[in-house]
Amino acid sequence: MNLSCQSCGAQLVVADTLRTASCPYCAAPSVVERPPSRDRPPPTFALGFVQTPRKAQELARQNLLRRSFWAPSSVRNASVEELRGIYVPAWLYSALAESEFSATIGENYTETETYTTTENGRTVTKTRQVTRTEWRPLEGRHAEYIPDVIVTASSGLPNEELEQVEPFDLRGLRRYDDALVAGWISEEPSLPQEQCLEQARAEVQGLLKQRLAAFMPGDSHRNLSYSTRFHQEALVVCLLPVWVLALRHDPKAPPLRFLVNGQTGKVYGRVPVSWVKVSLAVLLALLVVGALFLLLKSR
Amino acid sequence: MPSVEPQCQRCHSRLEAEDLRCPVCALPTPRAPRPSVDRERARLIRCNNCGAAIAYSVEAQAPKCAYCASEMHTETQEDPIDQAEHFVPFEVSPEQAHEALAAFLGKGGFFRPSDLASRAALDSLKPMWWPGWEFDAKVEATWTADTDAGSHRSDWAPHAGASQFVLHNILVSASRGLTLSETQQLSPLYDVAKAKPEPVGPPGAQVELFDVTRSGARRQILAAVESMAREQIARTELPGRRHRNLRVAAALSGLDTSHYALPAYVLAYRFKKKLYRVVVHGQRMDCVLGEKPVSWGKIVVTALVALALLVIVFMLIQAS
């Protein structure tokens, strides 16, 4: 798509998935406005970046070093090849979740049991207290508001990865304003809304499993099953600040991708495993076991 | 300014103008409609001060102009400390409060010193308004619990249910000057319908300020609603006589909170060099809370008499 820079009039080439652009001639930071659609409504909220680029690099490198024991030694000298602050679009979901549940509830009771045993060569009858469980069926309803479910709206950042840098502190929420993303990379939602809605509902189902387990009375429970209806669902786009880093440690290997939560500083990244180190460790362990075995045998 | 609905569209709770989301159910509040975009265009965000292009600054945590360093305001969740908007007027004068103290001390009781009313000297009498929230809410509660109703071999049987109730004119104290037990005894006797937008009372009456932010206040109010819901369910909904493991899930609606200032007198009197504290209701002089000294002389004499009686009874039994 071709647009022109309001500052110098030069042609701006803006990818369809981006909301911002910076002019290649005058560096002026533009924000692109597009007619909204169902899968791409204008953002409602944004969380601003709090972590500076320097802090993000530091956090990522510290995290890598802390977890580098099994990694190739080259990661200790990893350098930041690329660092980009991205406003990642996500859907913020909330609803009233109403579940019908049924479960079998265990209520404990104690019983006095008689048993026979041999004492000093004679058979004697004794009693003891045993705890038994009585199982009773229970059906009921559970209703509550589910406030803050976040699912990614970006095909570039899968939900599993976003979850690794969650939670975000939603008390810092701001009403979206173009000025909040000016000068930064900001993506447009790239996943269909319907798919994200299903994802959000699935996440609530998972959450409700824990909530309902804690809701059960009795000393224990089993066979908990439930069906949930969602009322008054709300789904709005919220832009989340994420630092994306490429750490180069080996010129021949692909760089490591690290994510840093731009608000809280939480880090996520996969550290490669050095098979040489692992094999050496296994060999060493085998040697020690073998030596011990021989030592014991020779006695 | 954006036009914000005064009420949440989902749970009908009252919203403040600055709310981005409903404090009860988290529904985003509607924003002012923006001019519709019919074709794609690139826009520069300009500084209100000097007109240069503006960008978000992570250091300032706000959009900031690189040339004149002025920052741009964006709408965020405000968390101010709200102050009282309704003042319940004093209907007891300082003289009446003093009289109420005298009546309170005169009512004695056997173990009180007999010269208490005559020798107690008033040390201070301070009229004050203490801060409290008053709220209305509807609660849809679902619950489970074990009770003794329908139990077989175990003492307990599981039960589940749903109920809804309306909480109306509930007062929650935000006062640091008065104790929880004092505010709980004063609260039911206020006629809040008489509240005025301005303080009306004796000269020099202090207004104790709220010192909790809006979000903190909402947390305290929600906690109060939850505990009231639990109490209500335990009292009226559960079958049987005993219960355990009461679990409540509550969905609130129509939460409406007001900030009140409630009148009271805090008095101190001196008796035999010691200070005692008394609180007199600002609208009802028959409501007096406080401490009174006990007469140790009377207690010792009573104990001695009781002991002597016991000894006599014992000796009588022995003798027979």
Ligand SMILES: [Zn+2]
């Ligand atoms: Zn609401």
Ligand SMILES: [Zn+2]
């Ligand atoms: Zn400027």
